[in-house]
Amino acid sequence: MQGRALLDVSPEDIIKAILERREKIAHKLPSLIDERTAENNRAYRLAKESHDALKLLLEGTETNQTEDDAITKARNIYEENEAFRRRTVSRLQTAKNQLQDHEDAVLFWSELIDKGWGHLLEDATRVEGGGVSSYALMKNKKNNGGI
Amino acid sequence: MSTSKPSLFADLVGLNDEVIEAMYEGVLGELSTVDAELVELHLNKKIHSETIKFAVNKQGTPPTLGADYDNDLIYLAVQQKQQFDGLIKARDALVERLVVPPHRVSKTMHEFHNKLTADTGVGGTATLASEIEMFSRFFELQAILRTYHENDTVQRELRKTRLDLLETIKSVNKNDRKIIQRINQNRERSKNLRNEAGRLRTYMKNNKKTLQRPMPPKPDVGERLFSGEAITMEELASMLEHGGLIDEKPASPASPSKKRKKSKSIRRSAPIRGEPKQQKKRG
Numbered sequence: 448m449q450g451r452a453l454l455d456v457s458p459e460d461i462i463k464a465i466l467e468r469r470e471k472i473a474h475k476l477p478s479l480i481d482e483r484t485a486e487n488n489r490a491y492r493l494a495k496e497s498h499d500a501l502k503l504l505l506e507g508t509e510t511n512q513t514e515d516d517a518i519t520k521a522r523n524i525y526e527e528n529e530a531f532r533r534r535t536v537s538r539l540q541t542a543k544n545q546l547q548d549h550e551d552a553v554l555f556w557s558e559l560i561d562k563g564w565g566h567l568l569e570d571a572t573r574v575e576g577g578g579v580s581s582y583a584l585m586k587n588k589k590n591n592g593g594i
Numbered sequence: 595m596s597t598s599k600p601s602l603f604a605d606l607v608g609l610n611d612e613v614i615e616a617m618y619e620g621v622l623g624e625l626s627t628v629d630a631e632l633v634e635l636h637l638n639k640k641i642h643s644e645t646i647k648f649a650v651n652k653q654g655t656p657p658t659l660g661a662d663y664d665n666d667l668i669y670l671a672v673q674q675k676q677q678f679d680g681l682i683k684a685r686d687a688l689v690e691r692l693v694v695p696p697h698r699v700s701k702t703m704h705e706f707h708n709k710l711t712a713d714t715g716v717g718g719t720a721t722l723a724s725e726i727e728m729f730s731r732f733f734e735l736q737a738i739l740r741t742y743h744e745n746d747t748v749q750r751e752l753r754k755t756r757l758d759l760l761e762t763i764k765s766v767n768k769n770d771r772k773i774i775q776r777i778n779q780n781r782e783r784s785k786n787l788r789n790e791a792g793r794l795r796t797y798m799k800n801n802k803k804t805l806q807r808p809m810p811p812k813p814d815v816g817e818r819l820f821s822g823e824a825i826t827m828e829e830l831a832s833m834l835e836h837g838g839l840i841d842e843k844p845a846s847p848a849s850p851s852k853k854r855k856k857s858k859s860i861r862r863s864a865p866i867r868g869e870p871k872q873q874k875k876r877g
Contacts, residue, residue, distance in 0.1 A: 453736065468713055
């Protein structure tokens with residue numbers, strides 16, 4: 448959409464488009480969260496197993512070269528699994544946050560479409576009334592040393 | 595074999611004194627007409643130069659035009675420049691009010707519209723806070739763009755007035771060059787007439803004719819006189835006849851008092867009366 452066509456877009460059009468997009472994504476998110484949870488569970492199990500293996504090796508009394516190599520290898524495996532677990536936790540949390548954000552957004556825009564969006568169009572109303580734009584206000588503020 | 599030079603007065607020999615006098619008067623009359631025209635041309639040239647300077651912003655004020663000045667082109671140029679200045683002011687006020695140029699408004703609106711409405715997948719979604727910000731900005735930009743479209747006539751008028759003014763100034767410049775040419779022609783004519791008047795005058799003088807009127811003074815005589823330089827008796831006579839002595843600046847009131855003050859400050863010495871004091875004798 449370009450130029451003149453953008454002038455015909457109403458707030459209602461935009462809100463409807465936002466809601467449509469948000470709802471579409473919100474439908475996909477639960478399955479994504481399930482995937483992320485399964486991935487996180489698998490990562491947790493791997494990390495726990497490698498941690499137990501390392502612990503067992505460290506408790507052993509023998510101190511020869513073969514034993515040291517085995518401990519180093521077990522530690523590397525544990526660190527790799529632990530890093531993977533942390534990544535999956537983060538991914539799962541992101542997906543959960545996204546779902547929460549989508550739910551909040553859908554609620555916010557749904558309420559807005561009923562109650563009106565006037566408070567979001569204060570700058571537009573000022574410009575339409577012959578006033579200065581928020582860009583001009585920012586520029587003036589910057590020129591006056593932030594006052 | 596020697597060839598004698600033709601006399602400077604060959605054409606005057608044998609003519610009546612009255613005829614030569616009339617010729618002299620005629621030349622003087624023509625000379626004063628040419629000089630008056632020259633003054634007028636200089637004034638017109640000054641107005642043209644000032645108009646061009648005003649149009650190209652080298653001078654802040656338009657030229658002062660007398661009530662009887664009737665050059666429509668100059669009036670048109672001044673009017674167009676004033677109109678152009680007004681439109682520039684209106685455009686600047688608009689830009690100062692909106693700040694963002696129209697092409698950037700359009701581009702940013704397009705970006706915001708895409709971010710708000712296009713399906714970017716789960717990962718590419720903006721947060722609710724930035725969505726609210728973009729929503730608000732989008733409609734402000736829409737209002738800005740609408741204002742620009744409404745003021746499109748100002749832009750168009752500005753471009754047109756600018757082109758018109760340029761064309762008018764071209765014509766003024768052309769006229770200015772024509773005036774310079776005419777000034778040069780008139781100067782040449784004035785010089786020739788002066789020479790002719792001088793020739794007639796010399797002839798009449800040589801033939802013991804008393805002159806009724808001396809020649810008008812040259813333009814620089816007045817300047818020379820008031821700058822303190824010497825002028826000849828003939829020049830003085832011509833100034834008395836044709837004017838030029840009383841047109842100059844009046845003497846400033848401060849100057850005589852200054853002179854007086856100066857003369858007072860001269861120390862005068864006079865002989866002391868009475869006997870001079872005698873020195874005390876040491877006892």
